[in-house]
Amino acid sequence: MALNDIQKKILAEVADLHKVPMGAYNFRINGATESRNTTANIDIRSKADGSGIDIHIMPGTKNESVHIPVVLSKSGLKETVYNDFYVGEGADVTIVAGCGIDNCGNQDSQHDGIHRFFVERGAKVRYVEKHYGSGDGSGKRILNPVTEVYMDEDSHMEMEMAQIKGVDSTVRSTIAEMKKGSSLIVRERLMTHGVQNAVSTYKVSLLEEGATADVVSRSVARDSSTQKFDACIAGFAPCKGHTECDSIIMDNGTILAVPSLEARHVDAALVHEAAIGKIAGEQLIKLMTLGLTEHEAEEEIINGFLA
Amino acid sequence: MLELKNISFSVKSEDGKTKDIIRNLNLTVKDRTFTVITGPNGSGKTTLAKLIAGIEKPTGGKILLDGQDITDMDITDRAKAGIGFAFQAPVRFKGITVYDLLRIASGKKITPSAACEYLSEVGLCARDYISREANASLSGGEIKRIEIATVLARQSRLSVFDEPEAGIDLWSFQNLIRVFRSMREKINDSSMIIISHQERILEIADEIAVLADGTIEKYGKKEDIFPTLIGTEAAQETCTRLR
Ligand SMILES: Nc1ncnc2c1ncn2[C@@H]1O[C@H](COP(=O)(O)OP(=O)(O)O)[C@@H](O)[C@H]1O
Numbered sequence: 001m002a003l004n005d006i007q008k009k010i011l012a013e014v015a016d017l018h019k020v021p022m023g024a025y026n027f028r029i030n031g032a033t034e035s036r037n038t039t040a041n042i043d044i045r046s047k048a049d050g051s052g053i054d055i056h057i058m059p060g061t062k063n064e065s066v067h068i069p070v071v072l073s074k075s076g077l078k079e080t081v082y083n084d085f086y087v088g089e090g091a092d093v094t095i096v097a098g099c100g101i102d103n104c105g106n107q108d109s110q111h112d113g114i115h116r117f118f119v120e121r122g123a124k125v126r127y128v129e130k131h132y133g134s135g136d137g138s139g140k141r142i143l144n145p146v147t148e149v150y151m152d153e154d155s156h157m158e159m160e161m162a163q164i165k166g167v168d169s170t171v172r173s174t175i176a177e178m179k180k181g182s183s184l185i186v187r188e189r190l191m192t193h194g195v196q197n198a199v200s201t202y203k204v205s206l207l208e209e210g211a212t213a214d215v216v217s218r219s220v221a222r223d224s225s226t227q228k229f230d231a232c233i234a235g236f237a238p239c240k241g242h243t244e245c246d247s248i249i250m251d252n253g254t255i256l257a258v259p260s261l262e263a264r265h266v267d268a269a270l271v272h273e274a275a276i277g278k279i280a281g282e283q284l285i286k287l288m289t290l291g292l293t294e295h296e297a298e299e300e301i302i303n304g305f306l307a
Numbered sequence: 308m309l310e311l312k313n314i315s316f317s318v319k320s321e322d323g324k325t326k327d328i329i330r331n332l333n334l335t336v337k338d339r340t341f342t343v344i345t346g347p348n349g350s351g352k353t354t355l356a357k358l359i360a361g362i363e364k365p366t367g368g369k370i371l372l373d374g375q376d377i378t379d380m381d382i383t384d385r386a387k388a389g390i391g392f393a394f395q396a397p398v399r400f401k402g403i404t405v406y407d408l409l410r411i412a413s414g415k416k417i418t419p420s421a422a423c424e425y426l427s428e429v430g431l432c433a434r435d436y437i438s439r440e441a442n443a444s445l446s447g448g449e450i451k452r453i454e455i456a457t458v459l460a461r462q463s464r465l466s467v468f469d470e471p472e473a474g475i476d477l478w479s480f481q482n483l484i485r486v487f488r489s490m491r492e493k494i495n496d497s498s499m500i501i502i503s504h505q506e507r508i509l510e511i512a513d514e515i516a517v518l519a520d521g522t523i524e525k526y527g528k529k530e531d532i533f534p535t536l537i538g539t540e541a542a543q544e545t546c547t548r549l550r
């Protein structure tokens with residue numbers, strides 16, 4: 001696989017990849033599969049209509065990983081990609097998906113990834129997704145991920161989603177439908193700056209007894225950027241749901257937090273929390289007494305908050 | 308050596324009147340000394356500490372550190388010049404770990420084991436705390452001891468501790484006395500100011516300053532001042548069970 005420096009940097013940012021990873025992978029670069037590897041337990045196939053890939057993880061697959069990074073380094077590229085993950089019964093895997101856009105040109109570059117996860121009974125998935133933008137062209141870097149999660153009985157999924165730098169516009173939409181005893185943990189980290197705009201919407205449906213969900217978002221809005229966090233957890237059975245949105249607002253940023261709960265069963269225990277505030281002056285002062293400048297103190301506070 | 312020369316600090320209250328919190332205060336803290344500042348609540352001790360750390364600016368007078376005028380120096384530069392400050396009410400951070408604070412305090416990349424030393428010194432089992440967030444999940448006593456550890460990690464020339472014993476339970480208090488005794492022994496060329504009402508801390512002092520109504524009412528060697536304070540509000544007994 002021949003990559004240029006920009007493509008290598010993006011891969012390091014979005015997937016912590018400094019070399020070709022172990023296990024299964026599919027690298028998509030500028031709209032086409034650049035390189036792919038499958039294993040005895042994990043198969044990756046292009047969809048017949050070319051719209052994306054299907055990833056099949058055999059039942060009982062343990063300690064394997066799948067990397068599916070996407071890199072856009074050509075200005076003006078727009079794509080919509082459908083990736084479906086079938087995670088077999090009792091499997092325990094890590095899936096790393098990230099998308100980075102480098103846009104030095106004056107046309108918008110856009111990647112809309114639609115990921116669907118079918119997590120079978122008792123399977124465990126750790127899903128890591130990082131979004132990153134770079135390049136100084138006037139063309140925008142746009143990412144609109146759609147994530148659908150269908151969780152069978154007693155399955156477990158942890159999702160870590162981070163977008164820290166360089167993405168001009170994002171509309172993220174995540175839905176989850178959860179059966180008996182399944183559990184979902186979501187940790188979202190978001191930082192916007194300049195005039196960026198980010199919207200993140202969740203609809204988690206706890207359909208059956210014992211399903212649990214914990215959706216936590218931490219975000220920082222700098223400069224004149226705007227953010228909206230809209231999370232709804234619905235409980236249809238005896239279940240537990242918690243959503244939390246915790247944000248730092250800076251400069252002329254705008255943050256809208258709209259957590260909501262929908263209880264459709266008397267034993268659905270649902271909680272939401274939302275807090276938005278600027279960095280506390282006392283926190284800055286404490287770090288300044290430890291020798292940091294005000295700017296360094298701010299960076300430490302934000303880095304810690306988003307860690 | 309720290310010299311406070313004719314320091315005043317006043318604020319405008321809501322009704323437009325000025326309120327004098329510190330009034331024409333003079334105090335010299337020599338190197339290699341352990342000075343305890345005591346005085347009733349509201350006498351201006353915390354304000355004085357904040358003036359030393361640069362968190363508040365005096366409305367009159369001068370502050371000198373080793374002869375250099377630092378009156379207009381900001382908090383960061385004073386910290387770099389060697390002034391450390393442990394807050395009476397430490398602030399908490401979401402996401403910043405105890406290790407992060409000790410790393411920032413030491414001003415360099417320190418190994419986790421070096422960071423652990425500072426925690427052990429304040430009686431915290433390092434393994435349990437090093438990677439914990441310095442957030443609201445810590446108890447008042449825990450955050451207070453971590454605050455002290457961050458100041459130890461700075462190895463400042465002059466460290467100011469504002470009521471280090473406040474909010475610390477009895478067992479930890481004995482530990483804390485041990486910490487301050489050992490700091491007194493290892494003081495070398497540095498100096499320390501402890502703001503406290505506790506007899507057990509006053510006993511460690513070389514010098515005692517009594518603050519009343521925003522100015523120094525009494526100042527001198529422990530041997531001379533301590534006996535005059537016993538039984539007053541300035542010198543509270545901890546608890547007879549601790550003796
Ligand atoms: N910024 C301020 N504005 C108004 N009043 C203040 C301010 N800082 C301190 N004070 C007042 O000054 C007095 C001394 O406060 P402080 O220094 O905290 O005393 P101590 O630490 O000795 O208890 C108190 O009456 C307090 O309410």
Ligand SMILES: [Mg+2]
Pocket residue numbers: 352353354395469470
């Ligand atoms: Mg005080």
